[in-house]
Amino acid sequence: QKEVEQNSGPLSVPEGAIASLNCTYSDRGSQSFFWYRQYSGKSPELIMFIYSNGDKEDGRFTAQLNKASQYVSLLIRDSQPSDSATYLCAVSRDNTNAGKSTFGDGTTLTVKP
Amino acid sequence: DAGVIQSPRHEVTEMGQEVTLRCKPISGHDYLFWYRQTMMRGLELLIYFNNNVPIDDSGMPEDRFSAKMPNASFSTLKIQPSEPRDSAVYFCASSYRDRGSNEQFFGPGTRLTVL
Numbered sequence: 001q002k003e004v005e006q007n008s009g010p011l012s013v014p015e016g017a018i019a020s021l022n023c024t025y026s027d028r029g030s031q032s033f034f035w036y037r038q039y040s041g042k043s044p045e046l047i048m049f050i051y052s053n054g055d056k057e058d059g060r061f062t063a064q065l066n067k068a069s070q071y072v073s074l075l076i077r078d079s080q081p082s083d084s085a086t087y088l089c090a091v092s093r094d095n096t097n098a099g100k101s102t103f104g105d106g107t108t109l110t111v112k113p
Numbered sequence: 114d115a116g117v118i119q120s121p122r123h124e125v126t127e128m129g130q131e132v133t134l135r136c137k138p139i140s141g142h143d144y145l146f147w148y149r150q151t152m153m154r155g156l157e158l159l160i161y162f163n164n165n166v167p168i169d170d171s172g173m174p175e176d177r178f179s180a181k182m183p184n185a186s187f188s189t190l191k192i193q194p195s196e197p198r199d200s201a202v203y204f205c206a207s208s209y210r211d212r213g214s215n216e217q218f219f220g221p222g223t224r225l226t227v228l
Binding site (some may be wrong): 034042043044045046049088100101102103104105106 | 146155156158161168169204216217218219220221222
């Protein structure tokens with residue numbers, strides 16, 4: 001089993017719809033959770049991070065964390081073609097392995113106009 | 114700040130040759146990471162440093178790979194000898210641990226092709 005697993009893509013949604021990206025992790029000591037976006041041929045860039053159970057909203061993006069279920073998700077509302085990219089989930093133990101994150105394989109999202 | 118700087122951006126070499134990848138982290142950052150990304154294996158952490166000291170090199174695939182960080186503003190990843198299976202995009206990233214945040218800022222990557 002991989003340490004961080006993401007729902008296999010590709011995921012295709014129409015413009016304006018909600019895109020839902022999911023991630024599960026195996027290390028119960030994980031404390032920090034990140035979503036990176038990576039456009040084709042570019043480097044990953046952080047779009048959201050969450051540390052506490054519940055929801056965290058930033059514009060059209062909402063991250064959801066459930067530590068008991070070892071599950072983190074990213075919702076993208078009003079999806080735009082510019083959201084088409086690969087989304088990487090990353091988790092970190094933070095205090096003990098501060099700075100070290102383990103990444104999932106990513107889910108590729110396509111938003112169709 | 115200019116962000117994380119990597120050089121070269123593209124490298125094409127022949128099997129058996131030595132390859133050196135370079136990275137300049139964001140000024141003030143105390144963590145530096147080297148990753149490798151391929152379609153088959155995704156984004157893999159190779160090694161990371163804290164305050165110029167290697168902390169975890171368990172991801173380094175074999176002895177052909179070595180990394181150094183002689184000072185806070187420079188790191189190298191060396192492959193000697195290179196093999197075709199080393200072809201990948203190599204990313205350097207840096208971060209600053211502030212109140213538990215460990216957001217990593219990635220450089221543009223070096224696309225390595227070993228023929």
